Amino acid sequence: MRITALAGGVGGARFLRGLRTHLDATPDLADSELTIIGNTGDDISLFGLRVCPDLDTLLYTLGGGIHEGQGWGRADESHRVQGELAAYGATPQWFALGDLDIGTHIARSQWLAQGLSLSEATTRLAQRWGLPDQRVTVLPMSDSPVETHVVVEDADGQRAVHFQEWWVRMQASLPAQRFVAVGMDRATAAPGVLDAIRHADVVLLPPSNPVVSIGIILGVPGVRDALRGTAAPVVGVSPIIGGMPVRGHADACLAAIGVECTAGAVAGLYEDFLDGWLVSQEDAASVRLPRAQVRGRPLLMTDRAAAAQIAGAALDLALETKRG
Numbered sequence: 014m015r016i017t018a019l020a021g022g023v024g025g026a027r028f029l030r031g032l033r034t035h036l037d038a039t040p041d042l043a044d045s046e047l048t049i050i051g052n053t054g055d056d057i058s059l060f061g062l063r064v065c066p067d068l069d070t071l072l073y074t075l076g077g078g079i080h081e082g083q084g085w086g087r088a089d090e091s092h093r094v095q096g097e098l099a100a101y102g103a104t105p106q107w108f109a110l111g112d113l114d115i116g117t118h119i120a121r122s123q124w125l126a127q128g129l130s131l132s133e134a135t136t137r138l139a140q141r142w143g144l145p146d147q148r149v150t151v152l153p154m155s156d157s158p159v160e161t162h163v164v165v166e167d168a169d170g171q172r173a174v175h176f177q178e179w180w181v182r183m184q185a186s187l188p189a190q191r192f193v194a195v196g197m198d199r200a201t202a203a204p205g206v207l208d209a210i211r212h213a214d215v216v217l218l219p220p221s222n223p224v225v226s227i228g229i230i231l232g233v234p235g236v237r238d239a240l241r242g243t244a245a246p247v248v249g250v251s252p253i254i255g256g257m258p259v260r261g262h263a264d265a266c267l268a269a270i271g272v273e274c275t276a277g278a279v280a281g282l283y284e285d286f287l288d289g290w291l292v293s294q295e296d297a298a299s300v301r302l303p304r305a306q307v308r309g310r311p312l313l314m315t316d317r318a319a320a321a322q323i324a325g326a327a328l329d330l331a332l333e334t335k336r337g
């Protein structure tokens with residue numbers, strides 16, 4: 014079976030690791046191919062290096078190198094290089110770059126400088142993490158740079174800051190007036206992205222941030238049309254449980270676009286292509302969608318087994334849902 018997913022950072026990666034576990038444990042699904050379209054709007058250039066947080070979180074989580082507690086960065090990390098940078102007064106110092114993680118950024122940056130595309134560089138990085146052996150392919154949403162910037166306003170007036178500065182340094186403390194995907198006007202879908210949606214047997218939307226992760230991928234030309242046109246059932250998993258985001262600042266992101274922080278409101282962002290929506294039990298009664306079938310179950314990915322069960326439930330819902 015060909016499964017395609019659109020994913021952002023931590024929640025998406027944990028869900029997809031659970032999906033791979035579920036597929037491998039299900040005899041007639043074990044040889045399924047999983048293609049993940051990763052958000053690159055979080056990407057940032059620092060110290061001459063190109064950092065791709067969501068792609069790296071996918072590679073590390075699926076490849077076994079992730080810092081489990083953080084959900085980003087490497088396990089068993091050290092920060093000697095960062096200490097040296099700080100000693101030199103090199104900025105910024107609010108974005109933690111571990112020594113092992115810097116290895117990824119140097120390799121990627123070197124390949125990009127040699128003329129490889131982001132897709133080609135990502136393929137090389139994925140090989141090291143054994144993803145081809147897991148029948149997993151990670152595609153950047155686009156090979157051209159797209160960066161999410163956040164318009165904020167304070168005493169100094171309105172200004173745009175890089176998403177990472179808003180997310181990490183400011184901890185989303187200043188309300189986002191709006192998000193701007195810088196470069197999206199010149200972006201095209203990376204090779205294989207649109208076909209992965211069109212020719213999938215199932216398309217899944219993990220519980221990633223609907224605004225700055227899934228929402229950015231949906232902004233890539235052709236992606237939304239491909240989701241509307243694919244014969245594959247499209248099933249999403251709510252990132253909101255009982256009005257609260259499971260992780261991160263999804264509530265602040267939804268507020269910025271004037272969408273209420275509920276499972277039903279998030280589904281509304283996908284309603285032109287959504288066939289199924291997996292929500293938590295407490296939300297199941299209150300979520301009514303015009304077309305998509307709603308199903309309730311526990312949604313907290315408390316551990317890897319829970320993630321596998323949730324991913325299995327999303328896949329089951331897709332397999333029971335034929336495109337209307």
Ligand code: FO1
Nearest residue numbers: 022023055065066069085086107108109181
């Ligand atoms: N998140 C933080 O909260 N603080 C950090 O210092 C930080 C550094 C960092 C370095 C590399 C990387 O791949 C991710 C990093 N993240 C950090 C997480 C990152 O901001 C988010 O994971 C995504 O951009 C949002 O999903």
